[in-house]
Structure formats: C-alpha cells, structure tokens
Amino acid sequence: MADSFNFELVSPERLLMSASVSQVVLPGSAGEMTVMAHHAPTMTTIKPGVVTVVTADGQSERYVVFGGFADIVPDGCTLLAESAVAVGDIDREDLARRLQDAREDLADAGSDAAKQKAQEYLDQLTTLNGAILPA
Known part of the structure; x- marks a missing residue:
C-alpha cells in the first residue's frame, strides 16, 4: 500500500475535500502532475481541468477546478481553487x-x-468541456 498524505481542496465557497490520500493528479499550468507522499516542496498555479484524487482506501474522486494554485509539501497538498465542483455535480449550463x-x-x-490569455482560457474550457461532458 502506498504512503498517504493529507489533501485539502478549498474553493472560496467551501472546503470540498479534506482527506488522507495516496495520490492526487493536478492540472498544473506547466502540465499535469501527480502528487504522492514525500513529494518535493512545490507551489504551482492550476489551470482549468480535472483533479483526480485517490483516497487512502483506494476510492477515486474527480473534481473540476477553474484555476487557482497548489501548495505541495512532503506530508500534504493544499489546492486553493478559484472555483471547484465535483465532476458528478457539473452543471452543463x-x-x-x-x-x-x-x-x-x-x-x-x-x-x-490579453487576446492570447483569453484564447488560452477558452481553449482550456473547450478541452475541459469535451473531456467531462461529451455530447
């Protein structure tokens, strides 16, 4: 069994998750990254995407985040999201x-x-839409 660490997913509205987990896959601005116990200290910005969390008991949960940043230390990871929701609770509208x-x-x-930044954000949302809400 893999070592576990503390993970918290926080949005401005509420704490979405606080649990002991074995891994978290984050949509970092420099690319997708997997966080596991004893990870090197890192801080990264988060782009819109899906966060996949594997809890210490092996359950997998997915959340959609719309930006933010993650603070990773050897015994924990805190993701402060601009906005976040469980994939199962996504509102198409x-x-x-x-x-x-x-x-x-x-x-x-x-x-x-400004155009480049807006285009990148639109591209990320379009990709996210296709990944979690296929037509």
Whole structure:
C-alpha cells in the first residue's frame, strides 16, 4: 500500500475535500502532475481541468477546478481553487456560461497579450468541456 498524505481542496465557497490520500493528479499550468507522499516542496498555479484524487482506501474522486494554485509539501497538498465542483455535480449550463464569457472576453481583448490569455482560457474550457461532458 502506498504512503498517504493529507489533501485539502478549498474553493472560496467551501472546503470540498479534506482527506488522507495516496495520490492526487493536478492540472498544473506547466502540465499535469501527480502528487504522492514525500513529494518535493512545490507551489504551482492550476489551470482549468480535472483533479483526480485517490483516497487512502483506494476510492477515486474527480473534481473540476477553474484555476487557482497548489501548495505541495512532503506530508500534504493544499489546492486553493478559484472555483471547484465535483465532476458528478457539473452543471452543463454553468459550463456553457463560462464558455460564452470566455468567447466574449476574447472578442473584447484589446492587446495581443490579453487576446492570447483569453484564447488560452477558452481553449482550456473547450478541452475541459469535451473531456467531462461529451455530447
């Protein structure tokens, strides 16, 4: 059995999860990363995506996060999400609203840097939509 560590997933609204886990897969801004016990101290920003958590008893849970950052230490990981929800609780209308807002942000972007950032966010949401809510 793999060593376990403490994991907390927090959104501005509430604490979504606080548990002993064996691994967490995060959508880091530099790419997907797996966190396990005794991980080197790391802090990373989180892009919109799915967080997969394997609890110490082997159960798997998935959450959708819309940005934030993770603080990883050898005995724990805290993910502070801008917004988060369990995959099973995803609201298709909310995701469609976020996609529409991202399209509008792209259309309203004034500088090249703002356009690039808006396009990246729209691409991430589009990929996320396809990954968790297939048509």
